[in-house]
Amino acid sequence: MTTTLSESESKALLSKFGVPFLPEALVTSPAEAVAFAASSSSPMALKLCGANIAHKSERGLVHLGVSGADSIRDSCQKLLEAARPEDNATGVLIAPMANGLREFIAGISVDPVFGATVVFGLGGVLAEAIADVTVRLAPIRRHDAFDMLASLRSQSLLGDFRGEPAVNLEALANLLCALSTASSEIDGLVSIDLNPVMIINGMPVALDALVEIEQPGTAA
């Protein structure tokens, strides 16, 4: 049996290994949401957070570009009310809106023959069709991380892109190394999914994270 950590638990766990995330807060009341939003001039993204929530967007549990105290209070309230008992909701995640044209995916997954692997590839809506993904066995060295970036077929996405600066390769390699370290150090880790990793001002930031762990005392 495996268990999936909630988004906020996943992010808290991976932050310790150096995976970059946006500043965000898990709030349990509209008042807390408004207080967090006051710290930034950007519009906010709010989403319901819980271990068992799948299809967040389809269920309308993600509110993007919310600005102004009233709207934020209202959005937070609606999300909390939309929670179903089976969601195991722990609150609402609130973060400034992220803006970037380029999305990647990164993670850890287990290959039946080779064991834990570090995965990096193109993200976004066309990701599946383009299938530009590169894999290495965990753990990886820094050389391997840079080699993964060099293995991507869509190299042009790593340079200057439509007015956005080139991707900071050092930071992106660090992110892959952080995933690798996490895969060695988290007991019973089954998979990590960072989707998307958005490039914001050249820096990679994971906007979502899911960590799946083998439950103690159960066999694989």
Place this chain on the structure above:
Amino acid sequence: MSTDHFKALFDPRAIVVAGASTHPGKFGFVALHNILSCGYAGKVFATNRERAEVLGRATFADLSEIPDGVVDLMFVCTPAASNPELLRQAAAKGIRAAFIASAGYGESGDEGRQLQTELVELANELDILVVGPNGQGLVSTPSQLCAQIVAPYPPAGSIGIASQSGNFVSSFMNLSRQSGVGVSRAISVGNAAQVGVIDMLEYYAEDPETSVGLVYLEGVTDGREFADRLEAVCRRMPVVIVKGGSSGSGAKAAASHTGSLATDDRVFDGMCRQAGAARASSVSEAFDIAAAFATLPTPSGPRLAIVTTVGGWGVLAADATATTSLELVDLPDDLRTTLDGLLPPRWSRNNPIDLAGGETKDTVPAVLDAVVGHSGIDATLVLGMGIQSNQGRLEREGPFFPDHGLERIVAFHDRQDSRYVEVALAASVAAQKPVLIASELAIADPTNAAVTAVREAKRYCFPSAERAVKALHHLYRRTQWLDSFTDEPSS
């Protein structure tokens, strides 16, 4: 298994063929024929149940009749059911290694799998190295040994071949014969019951006769262990891998061929890059890369110069570098000045260095020396060798030969092409940098003077500029990979 076991396998003092046959169509005949036909100097014994004479040689009815402590290697062509007893007899004679060509094991259902498990247990107990079963055999040129049930026997060289499929051993060795770039050891591991491809590579890595491993794989079952051992091998010796089953349908075919588990091809690909092995997508590409490793020094940097006698080839070669780790450098100013002094003004004045037909008797050697020896150039690709002697061939075979001065000019063309090649290769040796010569004449006319000169220098004439560039890319990738361990400690 110890190094001594592998020495008994590849450099045996004497051999016995178990199950020699009088029928020229049977494995037991072909194996003995091939061992006796390629120059092996040790004693060769054979067993045949009826003591029938095979190829004019007396045989023994039973292994117990051969002398004790003389034979190192047994080549087994007998039916699976009789092999356990045979192995026991072999152990009693001091035999350390057995190649089992017999089929009827793991590839043929549950009963065969059981026999295979028992075979390995018995071999371990008897301390005998068993290769196969269901394999085609082995070649070892230092011992002039061709112990296999198929052709060919390749020229001697330093490529070590190990394959999960016997036919690929033949394919690689056919390319070796064609190109003249030789083989040290070659083996098909068959069902890989006791030892597999990785065990062979580990032996090759410590074998002074072998400088590069060339591998055909369909799958691995012990992924993580394989990856770790492969990396350890690659630290000592370059390895080139071509793997079947990279597509969905290929993977299905591979699973039924060797019973190995299919894995996501991207994982295998990443594993190769991490472990430092060069992965090729075809037999010919794999041989190109192995031949490059076997005959050229690795470049210390990515800066490539292309020297061509005419424009078009250089353009395509330049295109081929685009998707590689190589860099088609702008010519350093001092090199451009040097070349200005050697060539007519219409030369390209950049890289590719297009001589634009401006070569005379002595310009090509001077240009090659200047380019290859320049400190800003790490590797050089030479195109257009052989075109003079190709015209010479047409003249030699035409109706006017040898009159009208043709005999003299044809001989001159041949001499010039040989000389250009010799100069290019001498510059490579002097500068300790790779110089690659590419021409389709390698295939189209192996008797061409330039192609012959490359072959006689024990180098590889690449069949096209693109293939040369791709092979060089893998050479430079190895440099980068090895450097990465000094830049950063191993994890």
